[in-house]
Amino acid sequence: MGKNQDISKFLIRAQEEERKKIARELHDEVGQTLTAIKINLEILKRKLPPDLIPYIEESISLIDKSIEQIRDISLNLRPSLLDNLGLKSALRWYIEKQKEKSGIDIEYILDFEGESFSSDHSIVIFRIIQESLTNIIRHSKAKRVLLNIKENDEELVINIIDDGIGIDVEGVWQEVKEGRALGILGIKERVELLQGSLEIESEKGKGTKIKVILPLR
Ligand SMILES: Nc1ncnc2c1ncn2[C@@H]1O[C@H](COP(=O)(O)OP(=O)(O)O)[C@@H](O)[C@H]1O
Ligand SMILES: [Mg+2]
Structure with a gap:
């Protein structure tokens, strides 16, 4: 196998490793943080006056959406x-x-x-x-x-x-x-x-x- 092919193989492996790392960090780190924020918002929701509740509910559903997006992105980067x-x-x-x-x-x-x-x-x-x-x-x-x-x-x-x-x-x-x-x-x-x-x-x-x-x- 030629030298260029060796280099390509090396680069493709490196890219796959990098993707794996990013996927894991996105899923583990960012995903965890979002989940924590969501839990805090759920607690707040119970204490808030009714007129503010729609704002919290909207925020919660935005977070749900982000959690799903992050899961999709990391699964596409590197399906565990x-x-x-x-x-x-x-x-x-x-x-x-x-x-x-x-x-x-x-x-x-x-x-x-x-x-x-x-x-x-x-x-x-x-x-x-x-x-x-x-x-x-x-x-x-x-x-x-x-x-x-x-x-x-x-x-x-x-x-x-x-x-x-x-x-x-x-x-x-x-x-x-x-x-x-x-x-x-x-x-x-x-x-x-x-x-x-x-x-x-x-x-x-x-x-x-x-x-x-x-x-x-
Ligand atoms: N299954 C397909 N049916 C019709 N066109 C296709 C199909 N797969 C690829 N193409 C065409 O070939 C091009 C090159 O594909 P690709 O290299 O994957 O680039 P990209 O998806 O980023 O445009 C596409 O832009 C599209 O025009
Ligand atoms: Mg394409």
Whole structure:
């Protein structure tokens, strides 16, 4: 493996470590503080004259919202599920959450064991799904998504198919070259570091298919 690839691998690991740290601090520190403020407000609420109560109630619901936002941000930065329960549960949780949020019909098959995957592999697979689904929700106007991850003898095959507006494949590769399509560039770099391949197929108006093959051994 070349020197540049060593550096990329190092940088991606460093970025993942940093994300993990920020996620934990956000969740543990800021989350705790907000919860403490909320408890204080609940106590105050009982002592206040009735005309002030709506203000406290509004503040409490703003805090609830912030607590939820912080949980979402830290889960997206680094799902602790990935470390605690493993790739499959983390993916299931993530997909269900996106499904619920977007209203898109996401059908998925997670046909792999995963216990033997290196943590580099698990993170890359999770990031691929995360970026692809985010793209679908943000850009595609799709109604349906089929997501299939299948483990064969020596490799993992990931297919993510949507029925949205489609993508100008050559245009996107050009953007990747120029360092503009950062999401797809991120997928490509991570996949190549694991000696895998990324293919994008699309026809205008007929949706998009992302195919990733990752060698496992
Ligand atoms: N599933 C999709 N359907 C339609 N267009 C897509 C899809 N995925 C990506 N794109 C297009 O490819 C571009 C590049 O994607 P990406 O690199 O993730 O950048 P970003 O999401 O930040 O715009 C997007 O701006 C969008 O135009
Ligand atoms: Mg994107």
